[in-house]
Amino acid sequence: MSTPRAAVVGAVAATCMALAGPAQAQLPSYGVGRPPTPEEIRAWDIAVGPDGAELPPGEGTAVSGKPVYDAKCAACHGATGREGPQDVLVGGQGSLATAKPLKTIGSYWPYATTVYDYIYRAMPFTQPESLTAAEVYGVTAYLLYLNGIIGERDVIDRRTLPQVKMPNRHGFVPDPRPEKFPR
Amino acid sequence: MTNGADDSGVGRRTSRRSFVRRLTVGGGALAAGLAGPARSPAAEPPAPADPTRELGHPVSPYGTRSRFETAVRVQARTPTSVASWTFTPLQDSCGIITPSALHFERHHAGVPDIDPARHRLLIHGLVRRPVVLTLADLERLPAVSRTHMIECSGNGLTEWATPTMPDVQRTHGLTSCSEWTGVLLATLLGEVGVEPAGLWVLAEGGDAAAMTRSLPIDKCLTDVLVAYGQNGEALRPEQGYPLRLVVPGWEGNTHVKWLRRLKVVAAPAQTREETAKYTDLLPDGTARQFTFVMEAKSVITFPSGGHRLPGSGLYELRGLAWSGRGAVRSVEVSTDGGRSWQAAELQAPVLRIAHTRFRLPWRWDGRDALLQSRCTDETGYVQPTLAELVAVRGLRSHYHQNAVQSWRVAPDGRVSNVHA
Numbered sequence A: 001m002s003t004p005r006a007a008v009v010g011a012v013a014a015t016c017m018a019l020a021g022p023a024q025a026q027l028p029s030y031g032v033g034r035p036p037t038p039e040e041i042r043a044w045d046i047a048v049g050p051d052g053a054e055l056p057p058g059e060g061t062a063v064s065g066k067p068v069y070d071a072k073c074a075a076c077h078g079a080t081g082r083e084g085p086q087d088v089l090v091g092g093q094g095s096l097a098t099a100k101p102l103k104t105i106g107s108y109w110p111y112a113t114t115v116y117d118y119i120y121r122a123m124p125f126t127q128p129e130s131l132t133a134a135e136v137y138g139v140t141a142y143l144l145y146l147n148g149i150i151g152e153r154d155v156i157d158r159r160t161l162p163q164v165k166m167p168n169r170h171g172f173v174p175d176p177r178p179e180k181f182p183r
Numbered sequence B: 001m002t003n004g005a006d007d008s009g010v011g012r013r014t015s016r017r018s019f020v021r022r023l024t025v026g027g028g029a030l031a032a033g034l035a036g037p038a039r040s041p042a043a044e045p046p047a048p049a050d051p052t053r054e055l056g057h058p059v060s061p062y063g064t065r066s067r068f069e070t071a072v073r074v075q076a077r078t079p080t081s082v083a084s085w086t087f088t089p090l091q092d093s094c095g096i097i098t099p100s101a102l103h104f105e106r107h108h109a110g111v112p113d114i115d116p117a118r119h120r121l122l123i124h125g126l127v128r129r130p131v132v133l134t135l136a137d138l139e140r141l142p143a144v145s146r147t148h149m150i151e152c153s154g155n156g157l158t159e160w161a162t163p164t165m166p167d168v169q170r171t172h173g174l175t176s177c178s179e180w181t182g183v184l185l186a187t188l189l190g191e192v193g194v195e196p197a198g199l200w201v202l203a204e205g206g207d208a209a210a211m212t213r214s215l216p217i218d219k220c221l222t223d224v225l226v227a228y229g230q231n232g233e234a235l236r237p238e239q240g241y242p243l244r245l246v247v248p249g250w251e252g253n254t255h256v257k258w259l260r261r262l263k264v265v266a267a268p269a270q271t272r273e274e275t276a277k278y279t280d281l282l283p284d285g286t287a288r289q290f291t292f293v294m295e296a297k298s299v300i301t302f303p304s305g306g307h308r309l310p311g312s313g314l315y316e317l318r319g320l321a322w323s324g325r326g327a328v329r330s331v332e333v334s335t336d337g338g339r340s341w342q343a344a345e346l347q348a349p350v351l352r353i354a355h356t357r358f359r360l361p362w363r364w365d366g367r368d369a370l371l372q373s374r375c376t377d378e379t380g381y382v383q384p385t386l387a388e389l390v391a392v393r394g395l396r397s398h399y400h401q402n403a404v405q406s407w408r409v410a411p412d413g414r415v416s417n418v419h420a
Helices: A002-018 A038-044 A062-072 A112-122 A133-146 B010-023 B028-032 B135-140 B168-172 B185-192 B386-393
Strands: B084-087 B105-107 B121-125 B131-133 B144-151 B175-184 B200-205 B212-216 B225-230 B244-246 B259-265 B297-302 B313-322 B328-334 B356-364 B369-377 B406-409 B415-418
Touching: A038 B121, A062 A133, A112 A133, B121 B185, B131 B135, B131 B185, B135 B225, B144 B225, B144 B244, B168 B297, B175 B185, B175 B313, B185 B225, B185 B259, B297 B328, B297 B369, B313 B328, B313 B369, B328 B356, B356 B369
Parallel strands: B121 B259
Antiparallel strands: B084 B105, B121 B131, B144 B175, B175 B225, B200 B212, B200 B259, B225 B244, B297 B313, B313 B356, B328 B369, B369 B406, B406 B415
16 A cells, blocks of 8 residues: 555656646646635644644643533533543543443543543534633643542643543554454 | 346336335334325325326426335434434345435534535645645546445444344444545645655544544545545535545544545544544453454345244345455355355445345245355455454444344244344
8 A cells, every 4th residue: 555655646746847737726737726824724723633732822720620611511421520421531440351341531541632632622512612722721631630640730731731641541452453263 | 136137127126115015013104004095194195096097296306205215214322313323224225325315324513504615625734735625626626436335333333242223224224335426535635745754644524523533644545535426416414515535444433524624644643533432442451443444244134123024935135245345255144043054146236345235035934044144355354253253352342343143033924133
C-alpha cells in the first residue's frame, strides 16, 4: 500500500510544475477550490490530539468544574459520574479483566486530551460546542479528580492536560487479525 | 436460480413475496394482512378486484413503493432516538442492493439538516495546498461509482453470550449495500499534496457530535471515496447528505457522514470513537485498537428467525455473504448444525466488499433442522464458529462479531435464533 502513495506524491509534484489553475484555485489540475482563511481553520479545527497542540488558552480545576458539571452534565451522567443513566464516567478501575468490565474515563480512556476534545465537540448532548474553554477545562479536571487521577486543586490547562497519566494509557494493542482459529 | 432470474419476473416476485409473507409470524400487521384486500391500510379503499377494468394512478414526479409493501427499519432499544441505530430488514431483501430508504442508520447526535449550497469541505493540516471545496467543486472532479456494503462493527453485539434477538433484522441488520458515487480521496489528496510527515487523516462530520475518526493515509490513498451519490441519486440525509466517506471494508463508524473536514496529521487524534468506543476488550483486560476491517460473514435470510414454514417440502434457502477483505469465494450451508456442508450457489454479480447473494435448494423432511451458513473470502479466511471466536476474544469485546449464525427449524415449522 505504500506504492500508490509514492506515486500520488510524485504525480502531484509533476502536476504542480505543469499546470497553474485560475488565481486562488487550490486544486491545480481542475482549477477549483480556494484557500481557507485562518479564521475558518480556527473555527473548525477543534480536534485535540494527545500532544495537546490544538488546546486553547484557559484553565480550570475540579473545584471550578463541579458547578458546571452539576448544572450541565449530572442529569445524564449522575451526581458523581457513576449513576448514569447515560455513559458512566467514573470508577471501574481494575474491572477490565473481570466478567463485568466497567469502561469509564478513569478505567479505560488512554488519553486525557480526549476528554477535553469530546466534551467540547459533543457535550452537553443538546448544546454541543456551547461551553467556554474554562468550563471544559473545569469539567475535564472534575472528571479526572472524581476518577482519582488528579487532585482537587490541580490546574488543568493546555500545558498540564497532555501530561496527565491515564491509568489505562498502555492498555491498547494493535489489531492482530486475521485470526487463526484452531480447527 | 442464478443471476436473479427468479427476482426479475414481476409475477414471480410478487408470488415469492406473498409466499414469504404467509410464512411470517412476527409483526401483527403482516400476520393480520394475509387475506388480500384486508391488508390495505384501514383509511384507504381496498385495491380494485380487477385492476384491468379501472384506470390507474397518473404519472408522478417522485415514486413511492406500493402501499402494500411494509418492510421497515426497526430501531434499537436505546434511551434516545437521536443517538441510536436502526436495522435493515434483511429478511425482506432481494438481490444485493439495499434500498436507500432502508439502509441501516447509526447516528450519534441525530440527522443534521444541511443546505448543500452552504456545505463546505475543508482539507488542511500536513498538505501543501489547504483547500475549501464546495459540492460543485467536488462534482467537477473525476467521479467513480462503486458498489460496497457497509457494516457497523456493532452488528451482532447482542449475540455473543446468548441468542438474544428474534430475527435476522436485529441479529444482522446493521449492514447494507449501495452503489456509491463520488471522488476518490486519493484524487483530492493528490491535488492538495500530502507532506511526507502526513501519515493519518482525521475525518470530521458536520453533525451535532462532530463525529471524528483517524484513518491511515495508505487506506486513504487506496480506495476511500468522498461520496455524494447513493443508488443513482444524492445521499439520503441519514446517510450523510450531502457528503460522506465510504471506506470500503472497514467498520461503519469510519465512514464519516456529513463530512466537513479532513485534516492530514502525523498521528491518530485518539478521538473518543477510536478509544472509549470501537475498541475490542479482551479477557486479559487489554483492548484491540484500530480494528478497522470487517471480516467475512454470512447469514441465511430465508428461512430465518420469526418465519414459519407451512410444512415439509422443497424450499430455497437464501442468504447474504460479504467480506471487508474482498470478494466472497464460496458459501457453504449446513442443515444439520454443521455436521455436513453443501456448497451454495452464488448469484452474479459477485463484487468485492459487497453483499453477495447465495441460494441452495433444500427439501425439509419436517423434522428438527439446524440451518447454518459459512463463507470463505478471496484471502482464504473462513467465517468462524461462535465457539472459535469466543475462544480468542472472550465475551466482552462487543464489536466484530462475525460468527456462523444458527437458525433452528422446529417440527411445527417455527424458525428461531439459537446457539448451536
